[in-house]
Amino acid sequence: MHEMTHGVALPETPREFGFFINGEWRRGRELFERNSPSHDVPVTRTSRCTPDDVNDAVAAARQAFEDRRWAGLPGGARAAVLLRAAEGIRQRREEIATWEVLENGKPISQARGEIDHCIACFETAAGAARLLHGESFNNLGDGLFGMVLREPVGVVGLITPWNFPFLILCERVPFILASGCTLVVKPAEVTSATTLILADILADAGLPAGVYNVVTGTGRSIGQTLTEHPDVDMLSFTGSTAVGRSCVHASADSNLKKLGLELGGKNPIIVFADANLEDAADGAAFGISFNTGQCCVSSSRLIVERSVADRFERILAEKMKKIRVGDPFDPQTQVGAITTAGQNETILKYIAAGKSEGARVLVGGEALQCGHGRYIEPTLFSGVTPSMTIAREEIFGPVLSSFHFDTLEEAIAIANDTVYGLAASVWSKNIDQALSVTRRVRAGRFWVNTIMAGGPETPTGGFKQSGWGRETGLLGVEEYTQAKSVHIEIGDRSHWIAS
Structure with missing residues (x-):
């Protein structure tokens, strides 16, 4: 018999989740059981991945990036996938809200409002995918033309916290995808459900295999492996300033990967x-x-x-x-x-x-x-x-x-x-x-004269020890790109070595 609370049935047995690599679900040998912080009943069992699983996920994301199955599409084609994902979230709004409440303990009315914001993030990022552009410099004289190209940074590692498992995910993922990057996501161990549900939604929306991968487990093991990984081009981390500092050290000690950090506040x-x-x-x-x-x-x-x-x-x-x-x-x-x-x-x-x-x-x-x-x-x-x-x-x-x-x-x-x-x-x-x-x-x-107002159109991020970089808005797409300056000579070269 299901225990009911305010018309919602608590799970009789915990929902089991695998992890998601290269478009396929895998099951870990070891599972982590999560109790609801509000009802003290087991609600989910998620895989405890291994460093080898992280390596597989990064390899899948790397292959998907290098063969251009995503980065090579027109912005409009990427936008279409993001819009279908927004619709997928809308259709599963109540399911996602319920699992946010079961794992996080936040009020259901707040969870529903957050998911509406998440839908808006995907819709905003879809527009940004079409509008992302570089610059041209037509002022370099008749013999030279200059351009600045925006190119995706590559494989992005994304580590999200337990306080807004779905909201912070959706303030990152669609903007990263809009840029043409591929992803390996590591949610907080205690709140992994909705990040895994998003894998199905994105696959159903037509996102190619290998573009969005999810590994689950502890920050100390799986998060650290992802942060140190030499084949991750950029890491986005949201959490405490202390752990943010350790991300800086890990970047310095591995491949000097670019970092996006949203850290603590005393506002x-x-x-x-x-x-x-x-x-x-x-x-x-x-x-x-x-x-x-x-x-x-x-x-x-x-x-x-x-x-x-x-x-x-x-x-x-x-x-x-x-x-x-x-x-x-x-x-x-x-x-x-x-x-x-x-x-x-x-x-x-x-x-x-x-x-x-x-x-x-x-x-x-x-x-x-x-x-x-x-x-x-x-x-x-x-x-x-x-x-x-x-x-x-x-x-x-x-x-x-x-x-x-x-x-x-x-x-x-x-x-x-x-x-x-x-x-x-x-x-x-x-x-x-x-x-x-x-x-x-x-x-x-x-x-x-307000508080916590605004939507995904404008950028978010911190000054001082609250972080590096910006998320959401057009800046939140540009954050996951590199700028490449290109110069094109017009006409014949003026020779350095006299003939």
């Missing part, structure tokens, strides 16, 4: 006294609680003007108390389960450190007992000083630290007082203030 949300405080409070509550706070762009540092700080924190605390935490299959749930036991422990340690270092808990601050699964209350700390652990380190959970400022200069200084620079948000009805902050706070994504 400021700056609220001025003239802002609509109700709107800003709602934005701050959403910004720290979205995806259970397990979000690299979550607004984890509230920087609020001192004259309204007490009032604003009261409004925000009231809002955060009303956030619905619980079973992610309940469509009303706003905050789901913490994805891994290790992350749950980490967040609770940071909350304990905030308390012991003298910050004041205004709301939350405790684990929630729901009978099963791992849940933490959205938490607001006030009286945070810049030297506190919770002020400086990425918590990756629903924990917001509040700082106060008196002047615009001070707000900017606090916002920039971090090694990170991924995202930032400012709330003010004064255009001069809002623009000054936007220009001077160092972050790759910026929101004014």
Whole structure:
């Protein structure tokens, strides 16, 4: 008998997945069993691949790249495959959302919204495949013509995290495919299902065998093998800054492969006294609680003007108390389960450190007992000083630290007082203030009087230790290309050696 939760049947037995190389499914000898972080039942079994499997996947991607079965197609033909894939995702939207919830613990309503964004990524990349172009230089004199060609970089290794298994995958894959590259993908071990489902969707859409390959297993073994692989031309990694640093070392020690890195964040949300405080409070509550706070762009540092700080924190605390935490299959749930036991422990340690270092808990601050699964209350700390652990380190959970400022200069200084620079948000009805902050706070994504807005049309990425390169938009396709300068002589050569 299937156990039901909010109309959804939990799996009676875990769904088994193979891994995908050169258009074929393979099964690993060793399997990893994943329990749902919200229901404590086994939901998937995925293969633990070996370094030999990675070598096979890279060889398949290399062959597919070199024989030009994908790179040699017109952009319009690649676009057609990406559009069919978008339709395939649309048709399997509920299935993909369900497996995201089962493995990750995020609310079902959020998962569905993310998949709509993923469909938009494929549609945007399809347009970009047609629009990708080089340049011509017709200004080199009558005897010389110049061109800059955009060529795919080659075989791309893609390592994705467990917090947005499908969304981050789809903010990368269609743009990489639009460029003409081939791929070997290594999803996070605890959330591999939807990356494997995409293999079927792409195959059904007409993607040639060998262009999209998936290997599964641990970061330490399979991720490391892929990162060090001498026949991978570029590696795209999304995850912690510490692991990003190890990718840099691995690149240096192997073939100096190009890297695209989206790493940690400690993102400021700056609220001025003239802002609509109700709107800003709602934005701050959403910004720290979205995806259970397990979000690299979550607004984890509230920087609020001192004259309204007490009032604003009261409004925000009231809002955060009303956030619905619980079973992610309940469509009303706003905050789901913490994805891994290790992350749950980490967040609770940071909350304990905030308390012991003298910050004041205004709301939350405790684990929630729901009978099963791992849940933490959205938490607001006030009286945070810049030297506190919770002020400086990425918590990756629903924990917001509040700082106060008196002047615009001070707000900017606090916002920039971090090694990170991924995202930032400012709330003010004064255009001069809002623009000054936007220009001077160092972050790759910026929101004014909103939070986490925007689509795949614009690029994403970080400043400082938040990463290298850009994803999505036309820049997200160009990231996976090389620029080649070409010069063509017109007419006869002027001889260097006199006859």
